[in-house]
Amino acid sequence: MSKVDNESPTPPEVANSQVPERSTRSIEILVAVCFVISVLATVGLAVTYWLGGQPQVEGGLLFATLGGIGVGMVAWGKYLVPQGPYVQERDTIKSEILERQALLESLDRGSKAVGRRPFLGKLMGASIALFGLINLFPFLRSLGPVPKKALTTTPWRKGSAVVGPDGKQVTSSTLEVGGVMTVFPSNDVGGAISQTVLIRVGTANWTTRPGRETWGPLGYLAFSKVCTHAGCPVGLYEELTQQLLCPCHQSLFDVLTGATPVFGPAPRPLPQLPIYFDSNGNMHAQAGYDQPVGPGYWERP
Amino acid sequence: MITQTTDWFDERLGIAKFTRKSLNKIFPDHWSFMLGEIAMYSFVILLFTGVFLTFFFVPSSKLITYHGAYLPDRGHKVSEAFASTLNISFSVRAGLVMRQMHHWAANVFIAAIIVHVCRIFFTGAFRKPREINWFVGTGLLVLAIVNGFLGYSLPDDLISGTGLRIAYSIVLSVPVVGSYLGFFLFGGTFPGNAIIPRFYTLHILIIPGLIIGLLTAHLAIMWHQKHTQFKGKGKTNRNVVGVAMWPAYAFQAGGFFFVTAAVIAALGGLVQINPIWLYGQYVPYRVSYAVQPDWYMGWLDGALRLMPSWEIQAFGHMIPNVFFPAVLLPGITFTLLGAWPMIERKITKDYEEHHLLDNPRDVPWRTSLGVGILAFYVVLFFASSTDVLANSYSLSLNFVLWAFRVLLFVVPPLAAFVAYKVASETGAVSTTGRRKRILIISRSSEGEFSTTETALRAPMHEEVIEELPEEIRYHAIKDGHEELASAIAVGAPSGGSTISTNDVDLGPLQSGGTGVYQIPRTPRGGTGDPRGRISRRDKRE
Ligand code: HEM
Ligand code: FES
Numbered sequence: 131m132s133k134v135d136n137e138s139p140t141p142p143e144v145a146n147s148q149v150p151e152r153s154t155r156s157i158e159i160l161v162a163v164c165f166v167i168s169v170l171a172t173v174g175l176a177v178t179y180w181l182g183g184q185p186q187v188e189g190g191l192l193f194a195t196l197g198g199i200g201v202g203m204v205a206w207g208k209y210l211v212p213q214g215p216y217v218q219e220r221d222t223i224k225s226e227i228l229e230r231q232a233l234l235e236s237l238d239r240g241s242k243a244v245g246r247r248p249f250l251g252k253l254m255g256a257s258i259a260l261f262g263l264i265n266l267f268p269f270l271r272s273l274g275p276v277p278k279k280a281l282t283t284t285p286w287r288k289g290s291a292v293v294g295p296d297g298k299q300v301t302s303s304t305l306e307v308g309g310v311m312t313v314f315p316s317n318d319v320g321g322a323i324s325q326t327v328l329i330r331v332g333t334a335n336w337t338t339r340p341g342r343e344t345w346g347p348l349g350y351l352a353f354s355k356v357c358t359h360a361g362c363p364v365g366l367y368e369e370l371t372q373q374l375l376c377p378c379h380q381s382l383f384d385v386l387t388g389a390t391p392v393f394g395p396a397p398r399p400l401p402q403l404p405i406y407f408d409s410n411g412n413m414h415a416q417a418g419y420d421q422p423v424g425p426g427y428w429e430r431p
Numbered sequence: 432m433i434t435q436t437t438d439w440f441d442e443r444l445g446i447a448k449f450t451r452k453s454l455n456k457i458f459p460d461h462w463s464f465m466l467g468e469i470a471m472y473s474f475v476i477l478l479f480t481g482v483f484l485t486f487f488f489v490p491s492s493k494l495i496t497y498h499g500a501y502l503p504d505r506g507h508k509v510s511e512a513f514a515s516t517l518n519i520s521f522s523v524r525a526g527l528v529m530r531q532m533h534h535w536a537a538n539v540f541i542a543a544i545i546v547h548v549c550r551i552f553f554t555g556a557f558r559k560p561r562e563i564n565w566f567v568g569t570g571l572l573v574l575a576i577v578n579g580f581l582g583y584s585l586p587d588d589l590i591s592g593t594g595l596r597i598a599y600s601i602v603l604s605v606p607v608v609g610s611y612l613g614f615f616l617f618g619g620t621f622p623g624n625a626i627i628p629r630f631y632t633l634h635i636l637i638i639p640g641l642i643i644g645l646l647t648a649h650l651a652i653m654w655h656q657k658h659t660q661f662k663g664k665g666k667t668n669r670n671v672v673g674v675a676m677w678p679a680y681a682f683q684a685g686g687f688f689f690v691t692a693a694v695i696a697a698l699g700g701l702v703q704i705n706p707i708w709l710y711g712q713y714v715p716y717r718v719s720y721a722v723q724p725d726w727y728m729g730w731l732d733g734a735l736r737l738m739p740s741w742e743i744q745a746f747g748h749m750i751p752n753v754f755f756p757a758v759l760l761p762g763i764t765f766t767l768l769g770a771w772p773m774i775e776r777k778i779t780k781d782y783e784e785h786h787l788l789d790n791p792r793d794v795p796w797r798t799s800l801g802v803g804i805l806a807f808y809v810v811l812f813f814a815s816s817t818d819v820l821a822n823s824y825s826l827s828l829n830f831v832l833w834a835f836r837v838l839l840f841v842v843p844p845l846a847a848f849v850a851y852k853v854a855s856e857t858g859a860v861s862t863t864g865r866r867k868r869i870l871i872i873s874r875s876s877e878g879e880f881s882t883t884e885t886a887l888r889a890p891m892h893e894e895v896i897e898e899l900p901e902e903i904r905y906h907a908i909k910d911g912h913e914e915l916a917s918a919i920a921v922g923a924p925s926g927g928s929t930i931s932t933n934d935v936d937l938g939p940l941q942s943g944g945t946g947v948y949q950i951p952r953t954p955r956g957g958t959g960d961p962r963g964r965i966s967r968r969d970k971r972e
Contacts, residue, residue: 179524179525182524183524183525185527185528185531185700186700186701187700188525188528188700189528189531189696189697189698189699189700189701190697190700190701192528192693192696192697192699192700193693193694193696193697193700194693195693196689196690196692196693196696197689197690197693197694199686199689200686200687200688200689200690200691200692200693201686201690202686203682203683203685203686203689204682204683204686204687204690205686206682206686207678207679207680207681207682207683207684207685207686208679208682208683211678211679211682212675212679213674213679214457214672214673214674214675214679215460215665215672215673215674216457216672216673216674216675217457217665217670217671217672218455218456218457218657218670218671218672219669219670219671220657220668220669220670220671220786223560223656223784270615271615273615273616273618274614274615274616274617274618274619274625275614275619276611276614277610277611277613277614280614280619280620281603281610281620295716312716320714320715320716321715322596322620322621322622322715322716323620323621325715325716355716359600359735359740359752359753360596360597360600360601360735360753360757361596361597361599361600361621362593362596362597362718363715363716363717363718365716365717365718377718377719377818378593378597378718378735379732379735379736380736380817380818380828380832381740391740393828393829393832394736394740394832395735395736395737395738395739395740395752395753396740396752397740397741397742397751397752398742424600425600425603425604425751425752425753426603426604426742426749426750426751426752427603427604427609427610427613427749427751428605428606428607428608428609428610428748428749428750429610429748429749430748430749430751431747431749
């Protein structure tokens with residue numbers, strides 16, 4: 131902003147002390163040095179590249195190469211060419227009133243000629259709209275299947291064998307008390323929605339809630355590992371507090387009461403998977419999850 | 432030679448008039464006008480480095496056994512996307528620098544856009560006739576954020592994969608159509624095999640294409656409407672005062688592109704970013720501790736964390752928790768942002784054209800509103816590190832969460848209040864923002880000190896904008912067409928042209944066009960009429 135003093139000029143000696151005379155000679159030298167640095171750095175860059183490259187050296191040399199050109203050009207453009215200030219008047223943006231009227235007339239002329247046949251106009255509109263609509267549908271539809279049951283069910287079924295990430299069958303002795311692991315149904319190892327966290331909280335059957343008396347044999351509890359908030363794997367188990375922590379937004383689930391959320395944004399408990407041990411001590415699912423796992427969606431009842 | 436070339440083109444395209452006008456175009460000179468330029472230059476760098484990456488990146492989630500240069504991952508199953516990103520980082524010459532420059536440029540790009548938007552907002556540059564460019568700019572901001580997120584997701588590493596999982600849940604949460612949207616966008620359930628190739632097409636073709644289109648419109652409109660300028664001596668609502676496009680502006684702007692590129696190159700070479708080999712391949716059931724997105728996603732992450740655990744369930748339908756912070760909040764944010772010129776017009780009832788910028792302190796209400804809103808997002812941004820804060824300061828997570836929930840509603844009004852006070856009080860002091868005056872301190876014979884300013888100042892607000900004062904002696908620029916020059920120099924008193932040796936005529940504009948004048952500079956040392964002087968140091972404040 132201009133701060134020209136209208137009332138009294140700054141005393142000359144003050145003005146002089148604040149605006150050092152800049153000699154164009156020294157600027158010319160500066161600009162030349164910048165360009166020379168740039169050339170040298172580019173040569174260095176070529177050599178580095180030829181020798182096989184090294185990220186830090188490349189970054190540094192690129193900095194010098196580009197920076198040399200840049201500072202040289204800016205200095206040249208700022209101190210060695212006329213700066214004005216120049217004044218340019220603005221064009222009026224809007225057109226003359228006659229110009230606008232002429233536009234309206236031209237528009238009108240066309241609309242009248244076309245408007246004479248309203249039926250054809252509607253027919254044309256309808257055919258284009260129909261084309262758009264009908265073609266949009268298969269295009270969208272080919273992008274993916276419709277959801278159907280994919281969101282409500284998981285690959286867990288009655289009797290599914292419970293296996294670890296390596297595909298090994300989980301048995302009654304797989305975990306120590308306080309141990310935790312991720313398990314899957316044997317037909318979907320590594321599956322994103324069937325991932326289940328298995329925790330051993332004790333050695334006796336554990337009932338998390340009324341109606342779940344048989345769900346936790348020998349202190350093993352299995353919960354969906356998909357966070358009910360935004361779907362992250364609920365990966366961290368704190369044995370001391372018997373809580374599961376979701377690292378994404380810090381929701382905490384209380385394991386012993388059925389993974390009810392006690393902190394953070396998660397709105398619902400993690401669904402519990404009912405499990406049992408067969409006569410050989412191998413773990414199976416009594417049934418699939420009794421509700422959709424993971425975060426909510428519109429159709430979720 | 433030059434004559435031949437220009438003639439050759441002019442005979443075929445008739446461009447002499449337009450090109451001439453463009454070369455003589457005047458650009459106001461203010462540092463804050465460079466913010467948009469930084470954004471544009473970073474985008475150009477994104478294009479260059481991005482094209483380089485496309486030569487080596489394989490957009491596929493097919494699992495292969497890794498045999499590349501990064502020893503710890505040898506023999507592991509990784510996706511082709513992950514393996515090729517490792518390959519770019521460790522085996523392709525200059526690959527890591529390019530990849531890191533690409534990522535840094537993305538961060539600089541979005542940061543520059545946001546600061547640029549703040550500049551436009553606080554100075555009122557969005558007012559009529561520039562509303563269209565404000566809408567276009569809002570679109571650019573959204574596209575830039577989206578493309579940043581898409582790019583971040585491509586390497587298929589553990590952190591970006593977790594981010595994608597959250598994005599999928601957010602899409603699912605949209606009422607009515609959410610699950611269909613999610614399935615069509617991701618090609619089925621998460622994760623599937625479609626995401627990476629699809630996001631690749633979006634990331635390198637569709638969104639950049641849209642950005643280029645909007646950016647072109649943005650610049651063309653700005654070119655056509657001319658820049659705004661801050662108030663100051665000789666500057667009116669009907670003119671532009673500054674440097675000429677050719678050569679001063681062209682050299683400064685061109686050079687500044689290289690400076691931006693140099694800074695991004697230094698970051699890309701020296702400051703590590705997104706070391707995906709430390710995170711590892713994305714595996715849906717694995718998660719790393721302290722998941723953090725790129726900075727421009729921080730506010731959304733923070734909002735997800737601070738949202739209470741509510742969820743609406745009624746009539747057999749559900750509006751999930753994430754809908755509120757991650758769909759509704761950004762929806763409202765960008766709608767309000769885009770609609771701001773209309774909202775402000777509703778408030779001010781101002782239908783005039785504005786080419787002169789507001790000094791933020793002269794419009795305290797807008798300034799304080801802007802500061803308050805910014806503060807809201809800044810709190811959200813910091814809330815995205817609740818876990819890190821709790822750990823580093825050994826606080827309970829519970830405490831940190833509640834502290835942020837309170838801060839979210841306390842800080843913005845407080846910040847707005849302070850901004851209002853600062854703006855209106857400094858606006859009222861005539862000397863704020865002025866160059867410091869030299870005080871002469873004198874001591875009287877009794878030993879008391881007194882100070883005298885070297886010169887008196889006219890009160891701030893009297894200095895605001897006036898028409899070009901008569902005493903400023905313009906000279907219409909001549910290049911041999913004397914009659915033309917005087918015909919154009921309407922209103923500019925003829926004669927009297929004292930220009931310093933360094934300044935050169937720009938030449939007359941074509942008849943009927945707008946005149947370009949030069950304000951004569953008085954020779955240094957102040958022998959000329961000081962009232963007509965705009966010296967460089969004055970202008971640059
Ligand atoms: C709006 C502009 C753009 C933004 C904000 C952006 C941002 C990003 C980000 C943050 C990444 C992750 C890089 C990493 O750390 O691995 C990325 C990756 C990538 N981008 Fe872009 N980008 C943009 C434009 C482009 C363009 C125009 C192209 C190509 C024509 C491109 C090609 C790529 C490729 C191939 C990758 C994957 C390679 C890798 O991850 O190493 N980008 N982008
Ligand atoms: S995804 Fe688990 S808390 Fe957000």
